[in-house]
């Protein structure tokens with residue numbers, strides 16, 4: 693399984709906000725970070741791949757153009773988690789995950805559904821919250837429940853928009869580790885918009901850095917994260933240091949005046 697983007701773009705009405713993106717095969721099992729300044733086009737890219745706004749060019753998942761798939765087929769392959777937290781509701785975490793899998797995969801036998809839910813709640817460390825109502829959860833707990841609703845569908849392409857924005861350090865680790873494990877066992881790929889570059893450097897295999905609707909750098913975080921790129925992408929002076937594990941850590945120093 694792989695994702696290829698060819699002359700990929702996104703437009704709102706007549707206004708293009710993402711242009712001419714060519715990305716050679718992103719293979720399964722990987723977490724790919726989508727980084728870049730506010731307004732660079734990360735969410736628009738994820739939303740267009742999810743079929744929620746108009747895309748141009750091609751997005752080929754295993755050679756099949758996502759834009760040509762009928763909505764039910766696309767929804768089986770692709771799952772999207774927006775920046776906003778899942779709606780609070782009186783459903784319990786278990787019920788919300790059950791509802792997600794029943795809607796996306798109506799053909800599954802009840803025993804398989806139950807097994808999938810148990811597995812996902814276990815992997816995400818959510819068992820203790822299974823019977824709590826979504827509207828009685830904290831923001832971070834709701835974000836984890838949102839991810840459980842996605843993983844239980846076992847999509848091939850996961851599109852996550854800042855999935856750790858509400859999470860404390862422990863839950864960030866739980867989410868990234870569970871995600872990695874999930875991708876490896878389900879031959880799936882994850883594209884994730886991120887602002888925390890040090891977290892991305894630690895957990896993401898590959899990174900696309902966007903600037904003004906285009907990809908300005910692509911590669912392993914340890915290779916492409918440099919002060920020059922951070923200056924170009926974010927307009928900041930920054931240091932990139934290497935921790936004792938060999939992972940880059942980004943230290944933003946100060947904002948630069950716009951050129």
Ligand SMILES: Nc1ncnc2c1ncn2[C@@H]1O[C@H](COP(=O)(O)OP(=O)(O)OP(=O)(O)O)[C@@H](O)[C@H]1O
Pocket residue numbers: 704709728729730731732733734735736737885
């Ligand atoms: N629904 C919309 N209609 C029109 N323009 C939009 C819409 N959503 C986003 N845009 C514009 O598209 C451009 C890219 O926005 P997008 O939300 O994709 O950026 P982003 O990189 O995800 O930013 P952030 O880090 O702030 O979430 C921006 O100029 C934004 O104003």
